[in-house]
Amino acid sequence: MGHESDSNHGEGNPEAAEEFNTREKEFVNSASGKKKIAEGPKVRPDEEAALIDAEGRARARSKGDDPR
Numbered sequence: 001m002g003h004e005s006d007s008n009h010g011e012g013n014p015e016a017a018e019e020f021n022t023r024e025k026e027f028v029n030s031a032s033g034k035k036k037i038a039e040g041p042k043v044r045p046d047e048e049a050a051l052i053d054a055e056g057r058a059r060a061r062s063k064g065d066d067p068r
Contacts, residue, residue: 027033043051
């Protein structure tokens with residue numbers, strides 16, 4: 001799995017977080033990652049209506065935009 005550490009980090013593990021961030025950046029900058037990012041926003045036509053409906057229901061329940 002990876003390097004095991006004997007120290008207790010409580011709610012977080014900085015070594016694991018750093019390793020995750022490094023690997024994530026490597027993937028995002030790779031050819032495969034760039035391809036996945038480009039494909040990400042594509043929605044199948046049969047899914048579009050459901051997404052629009054879900055967005056409408058979420059907006060109806062929201063308290064409005066964050067004023068920040």
